[in-house]
Amino acid sequence: MTELEILEKYEPVLRFAKSERFFPMAVEPYLEQCLIFPSGPHGVVEALLHLNEPLVARIGKLKSEQFFLRFINKPLNDSDVWVWWALLSAAGMVGGWFAANFAGIEAVLALSLLGALVIFMLASPIRLRxxxxxxxxxxxxxxxxxxxxxxxxxxxxxxxxxxxxxxxxxxxxxxxxxxxxxxxxxxxxxxxxxxxxxxxxxxxxTEKIARESYFEYAKILEKDPKPVYYGRVLRETDAEANHWTILQYHFFYAFNDWRLAANGMNHHEGDWEMVAVYLKNDEPYAVLFSQHGAGNIEKWRTVRKAVDEHGNDTTHPVVYVALGSHANYSRPEVIRSPVMYKPGRLQQLLFWVDGFIHYLFLLLNPNQRARQIALRQFWTQGGNFLTEEMFASMRDETDHYVVTLPMEIASGDGHRIGLDGQNTREGILKSTSYIKRIMSDRQTTRPHVKEWRRVLLNPEPDWVQYKGLWGVKSMLSEESGPPGPKWDRPRKDQIGVQERKRWGRPLEWLAELENTVPNKK
Structure with a gap:
């Protein structure tokens, strides 16, 4: 069996939430639209050496990790609009003077300021909501x-x-x-x-850039409508002479809009995720899922498999992709707490302050039911009083959440990619039960084709060697674009970057998850 054939035999079925806007895509159309920027002195030197080469051709030649890509490069504030606003305002004031003297000027000025406010709201990078x-x-x-x-x-x-x-x-x-x-x-x-x-x-x-990314991705889908995964096959032998075949499925997304889609933690251009199927002595052993820079594991016997048209289980694991963040889960889940992964301190502080203000409002509310909710939380939580866990569990008398906290919504009630079959037997949750209707019903553009386009990473394309970030570099590492599938995120306390454990030492990653993830041994 060839590498492509064995990858196809176990390739996953991906189930997305209803309002997901970004799906696994080819790398090349993304790179064709990106600009690359140096983020350090070594990057500046290398950028000058490869100044006139197309990005797709030179990205693999860059040795330094001091680079980042930017997908959205159009200015968000159109200066022509402001020029026209100024000219029309001046002409209106002149006309207002001849029509009604100072009263005419005042009326035109009021309309002009109103127009400026509308332009600012449309052009501003602040959250439109x-x-x-x-x-x-x-x-x-x-x-x-x-x-x-x-x-x-x-x-x-x-x-x-x-x-x-x-x-x-x-x-x-x-x-x-x-x-x-x-x-x-x-x-x-x-x-x-x-x-x-x-x-x-x-x-x-920002929210504005997230929307622009969606529109640009929708244009790419018109030309290249087929979802893509990048497959890789590794063969290793452990200390007990067991033969392992590791099948890696790497997925690239143009944008991570977790915060906009589900009140999540971060926003960044570019997003690399992966699913790996481990075969032990040619028998399926486990499926490993990438989640926020870490991972999870599910033994093969408990993994949900796609069901074919005759009602039989196949060898295709069903993967539930979280809304916006694209973290992978083995079953439909909704996690409503920032403790789902290790956020930055500023993120934790902001969401805690948000919850605390809501709690005070409940406690001082003239509505007796609201006060009872706050008091009940105080008496029942004990040592967890005013912690994120308390805010995550606060519900009103109609069983709706009181405090808006980040949510990981891997509901599977939206688009589905992979082997077709009896899809209704795979299990889903309703994302509309957890997020506002305006969010769950937002505009989406989905791939017209549901079958995978398989790209084998053997030999490795040049872009695999790129060590920089696949999105804009932020002041906060959690908010920056991710590194590529092969490399870890650059760290301040080390020179250069290290190869990802899941890429170069897959058996170590397996052992780590078996030892750290509860009930997965």
Whole structure:
């Protein structure tokens, strides 16, 4: 059996969540659109030596790890729009002067400022979801403050007694009501977006860039509609003379939009994931799954397999891909806590503050049911009071989550890639039960073809040797683009980069997961 044939025999079936926007793709179209930038002195020197070569041709010649790729290179703020805005505003003011003197200028100025606000909202890199909420809060604040002018300036038409004994109490009641509603709106729509907005800015992969990446990926799909995996076959012998065949399936995604898709942790261009099937003495032994730089293991006897058209189990493991993050799971799962992997300290702080503010609002809420939720959490959590685990479990009386925390949604209720068969027997969860309808119903573009295009990494293409990042380098390592399938992420305390354990020492990776993942020995 050839390497391509054995890879095809055990190739996985990938199940995605309903609103997933990015699917395994070929590397070359991504590289054709990318620009490469040096991130250190060695990178600058090498960049000058290979200045006039196409990126696809030179990427494998670069020896240094001091590089990063950038997929979205178009300016997000179109200067022509602002030029037209300035010209039209000036012309409008001139016309307003001739039409109505200063009153005309004031009217045109107001319209001009409104137009500038609209342009800013469309062009700004800040999270688009926060803009409508911010405008609504601004409206509430104006509605509360404007009447103050009325009470500070006595009216000739309303008596003082009517103004202060009737209108003022009514205004204070309305003011209190609007204040409570404004605070609730802030807690429901602004604060949950704040951690993500801060991380977007630091990651240089904002919601705006995530959307642009989706549109560019959709254009690539029109020309190359077939999903791709990069296969690799390794053969090794362990200390007990067992013969191992390791089948690696590497998947490349144009973007990781976990934060936008499921209130997740990070955003970054480029995303490398993999699934490996281990054969021991030619018999399937286990399937290993990449998850956030680490991994998980499932023994073959408990792995879910695709069912063929006759109702028989096949040799194709079913893999559930998490929404946005593309981490791989052996069964449909929804994990709702930032402890699913080791986040950065700033990420932990932001989401903890978000949960703490929501808890205080519940505790001080005039609604008795809300206060009971907060008090019940206080008495039942004990030593976990005000921890992320407490926030992750808080539900209201209708069993909905109270605090928005990151979620890993490997539901499998969306697009499916791989061997066709009796797909309804594979098991799914409904992602709409865990995220808002506006998120689960967002626009998606899926590959028109569901069958894999198989690319054998033997011999290795030049791009495998590229040691830099496959996305923009961020101030926070967790928010930077990933390294390629062969290399570990560059570390500050070492010179150069090391080969990934799962790439070069697959039996060590297997032993590590068997010893560290509970109940998987």
């Amino acid at each position: 926060i803009i409508p909420a911010a405008l609504a809060v601004l409206f509430f604040v104006v509605a509360e403050v404007v009447p103050v002018w009325f009470f500070l300036h006595p009216s000739r038409y309303i008596s003082v007694a009517v103004e202060y004994l009737i209108l003022l109490p009514i205004y204070l009641i309305v003011l209190f009501y609007l204040s409570v509603r404004t605070m609730k709106f802030i807690l429901d729509h602004l604060i949950p977006e704040a951690p993500g907005m801060v991380m977007d800015m630091l990651s240089q992969a």
